[in-house]
Each structure stands twice: as structure tokens, then as C-alpha cells.
Amino acid sequence: MTLIESVSLRRVLDSRGNPTVEADVLTQSGGFGRAAAPSGASTGEYEAIELPPKEAIARAREHAVPRLVGSVHAGNQRDVDAALHAADGTEDFSEIGANSAVAISMAASKAGADVLGAPLFQHLGGTFRDADRSFPVPLGNVVGGGEHAADATHIQEFLSAPVGAPSVAEAVFANADVHAAVADILDDRGVAAAKGDEGAWAPAVSDAEAFEIVDEATSRVEDALGFGIRFGLDVAASELYDADAGVYRYGDTERTSAEQVEYMAELVDEYDLAYVEDPLDEDDYDGFADLTDRVGDRTLICGDDLFVTNVERLSRGIDEGAANSILIKPNQIGTLSDAFDAVELAQRNGLDAVVSHRSGETEDTTIAHLAVATDASYIKTGTVGGERTAKLNELIRIAEEAV
Numbered sequence: 001m002t003l004i005e006s007v008s009l010r011r012v013l014d015s016r017g018n019p020t021v022e023a024d025v026l027t028q029s030g031g032f033g034r035a036a037a038p039s040g041a042s043t044g045e046y047e048a049i050e051l052p053p054k055e056a057i058a059r060a061r062e063h064a065v066p067r068l069v070g071s072v073h074a075g076n077q078r079d080v081d082a083a084l085h086a087a088d089g090t091e092d093f094s095e096i097g098a099n100s101a102v103a104i105s106m107a108a109s110k111a112g113a114d115v116l117g118a119p120l121f122q123h124l125g126g127t128f129r130d131a132d133r134s135f136p137v138p139l140g141n142v143v144g145g146g147e148h149a150a151d152a153t154h155i156q157e158f159l160s161a162p163v164g165a166p167s168v169a170e171a172v173f174a175n176a177d178v179h180a181a182v183a184d185i186l187d188d189r190g191v192a193a194a195k196g197d198e199g200a201w202a203p204a205v206s207d208a209e210a211f212e213i214v215d216e217a218t219s220r221v222e223d224a225l226g227f228g229i230r231f232g233l234d235v236a237a238s239e240l241y242d243a244d245a246g247v248y249r250y251g252d253t254e255r256t257s258a259e260q261v262e263y264m265a266e267l268v269d270e271y272d273l274a275y276v277e278d279p280l281d282e283d284d285y286d287g288f289a290d291l292t293d294r295v296g297d298r299t300l301i302c303g304d305d306l307f308v309t310n311v312e313r314l315s316r317g318i319d320e321g322a323a324n325s326i327l328i329k330p331n332q333i334g335t336l337s338d339a340f341d342a343v344e345l346a347q348r349n350g351l352d353a354v355v356s357h358r359s360g361e362t363e364d365t366t367i368a369h370l371a372v373a374t375d376a377s378y379i380k381t382g383t384v385g386g387e388r389t390a391k392l393n394e395l396i397r398i399a400e401e402a403v
């Protein structure tokens, strides 16, 4: 029923104004799915390879499309993704591009769901995945810098975490309130701020001042709404790490790995952080393990560039106790099947899954369904801006069974 009849690929714009790959998958029974690849700026060294979109499209047309059309059922995601791997033939999708692979993988999942007449989260998560049962808490980027904005904070993302919200909709609106509260506080302090790539405020303030501002903004909104709002970070520490000197550079301040662990542990306690992503360099399993040992009972230590949604890197992390959660970005690994494998391995070993957008995004909503399908604890998908609200509004619809 879901036999693939055609796969079309084109270039469309992403939120940074760069071209990216969009795929349409059509089945013989008329099922249709469309999806677009996102794109990172602070990409991990071990991610699958994104090719220039024109090249990725040409190579996927030559190698992948002929293997899919008339041979593979869109409803069988494992077969779709196995065909993509076979067409590529490398470990890192460097032949057809992880951008083509992930767009086709996600578009096929939507075509499969369309034929079945099921919402995507249910097609991916199974009929017993009840959207009423639990919901991912949206992590909202409210202040940021790093690779996402010039002349702003060294830490890449300050993330509002409305952990006490009674519903996903209230959590989404709370993050927007925190974003607005940050604007008010910046205004009071006479600090002008543009927005970074993900829609977070990108003021030219020190990291210490950003902590004060976000702490105050989350407290204000917590008091106004009456439920718990904590905050967290994506340090994106690989971008701060100078491997030759063996230090993390925050402007003129340098920290050794041991000092970085100490600094992160102090921040967790001072600000009661709910979440700390990539606190150390992507090769520093030991530093991650030290920090997880020290504060992992009271916060999530999450591996993004450390794990790159890759089961081999995750297995090592599990063996070494390097984190207690994993960031899941389908384009880091190239297919939904690989992303699911990473979630399953993590959850079987007691790690939380956090499904995430990229800094370059489109209006695609697949990750909202992926987060619900996998029962992820958190979803990181920004706070404002059309490509971010597309996912947040889809979460609200899923909760209302309006998809």
C-alpha cells in the first residue's frame, strides 16, 4: 500500500537564508510526505556530512532515488533507511549527504503516516504511544551567543525550562513570556539586543550578567504563572575549547578542563540549573563523567557534540558514565531509524532523550512528532520565530489531538 512511487528533491530556503534540501515522497496509493533538512552552525566534529544542497540532491537522485522508487514501502521506515544507507555506502553519508538522507527519511515517514491515516507521532511511536500520557518539556532559548550571534555571550544558549507547567501549551506560552521578560529587563538596563539565529536575544553582555538576567526573567514569570520555571544551558563548549593550549577560552578568561568542571558544577548549584548541554569539549569523556558524577543527581548533563546521535559514541558514554542524557538531532546521523536507535539505547540505560532543532531550520515539524513518539523528556526548539513556533504549535496540536 505504501510502495514509493516517486521521490522529488529541491532546494528551499532555511531560516538563515541558506539553501537546504527538501524532499517529497509519494506512494502508489496517493500517500504524500514532505520534509526539509535543518542545518547546524556549531556542528560537532563527528556528525554525518552535510553536502552543498545542489550536490546532495544530484547524488541522491543518482544513487538513492532509484533504490527507493517501486522497491521500498514508505510505511516501513527501517527499509527506507536501509535503502538510504545502501545507496550511500559510507559511514557518514558523505556520498549522498546527510541533508538529502534526512529529508528523504522524514518525508517517507510522513508519506507512510498519510497512507495509514495516523498522526506522525503515532506512526513512529506505535499505537500505544498515547499523547495524553506525558509530554516533552520545551526548552526555550531566550538569550544566546556563541556561534549563533556575534558580540554576545560566550555560552551559546540560556534555555528557559518550564518544568512545572501543567500542559505543553502552558509551557510553550511560559517560554514566550520569559523571552518577553528578558526584553523588558534588557530595556531596564539600557542594553540593546538583536536576535541570534534561533530567535534568542543576543545582547553584548557578559555571561555573568546573562545569568542574572535569565534568573530574574524566569523568576518573574514563575511568580506570575504560579508553576516552576528553571533554566538550563547549552554551553557548546567544543566551540570554546582551544585544543592546542588545552583550555576553554571565554574572551580573556581561560579555564582548564578541571576548572571548567568546577565552574559548571558551581553554576548548577548557584542557579539550580535543570539542564546543561555540552559543558565540555566533544572529546572530553572524562570531564563529562566527572561533572555527571558531581551534579548528575540534580541536573541533566546532556551530550550533543559529544554523542552526535550516534550509538557508538553513546555506548562509550554509557560505559564511562559520561552524561545522563543525549541530544537527538536526526540530521546529525542521517535517518530516523538511526535516531530511534540512539533514543532506545539511551532510555534502556536510564538516560533521558532530548529531541532538538538546529540553528538553521525550516517550517518542518517532524521533530515535534519525534519527541512525542519517543517519549523524550525535553524538546529544544527555540521560543519565537516562525521556524521555531512551527514545532511548538504542532506540539500544542498533538496534545489536543488536532493533527
Ligand SMILES: C=C(OP(=O)(O)O)C(=O)O
Binding pocket: 039, 040, 041, 042, 043, 044, 147, 234, 236, 304, 356, 357, 358, 359, 360
Ligand atoms: C541547536 C544547536 O546549534 P547548531 O544547530 O548550530 O548545532 C546546538 O548546538 O544544540
Ligand SMILES: [Mg+2]
Binding pocket: 234, 236, 277, 278, 304, 305
Ligand atoms: Mg548543542
